[in-house]
Amino acid sequence: MSQLTKSRFEMIILDVPACRLKKWLYSASHLFSYPILWWCDERKPATTAPHEKLDGVLCSGMNDNELQWSLLIGLKNYQTRVHLEREYRFLSTKLEEIKRVECAKISLSKQKNISETKAYEWMRTQAMNERKKLVDIAESVLTEIK
Structure with a gap:
């Protein structure tokens, strides 16, 4: 991951199985401050990957319009999450x-x-x-x- 810190990103898309998602989310959210989406090839993404640091889910069966909306919703979820985290730190x-x-x-x-x-x-x-x-x-x- 040391090479990744030198690159410029606008979004992180994790292509990992649900069983390893939590570990990667933890690592990515501590190293970077970007929207994090999960590329899910599994049949039940909603039940296998709920996590507070995950901003969105992308699936291989999505058409162009669905992918675009998922990316926009993921970005909005990220902005909301960052705002709430800042507010939480301030209030704490x-x-x-x-x-x-x-x-x-x-x-x-x-x-x-x-x-x-x-x-x-x-x-x-x-x-x-x-x-x-x-x-x-x-x-x-x-x-x-x-």
Whole structure:
């Protein structure tokens, strides 16, 4: 696969049996960021190859119009998958930041014997005064407490 990384692709079409598809999908999706379609010569493609990284299925019995639509649908599925993966990473990061702020707020309220609301207001004020993100202040609070 090292030679493949030097080439320019617009789409990857895997021509492998269903039993090896998952392995190839894993490898291809980690090495490349392109739509991945499966060339299926098997009789039951829908039941043998469902996978979240697979953007489409092509079959030998398709006519030109069906192939064209399958390629377009595969491209659209890829764009949707990439968008959802980016959104998932963004939201996961935000959730972790919220958890850290909440943990710092609780720790600070216990340490200073104040309400959680007052602890949050104190962290917010610190963030504004120091021109830092709230999560950075939360990290420093958690570091000081430990």
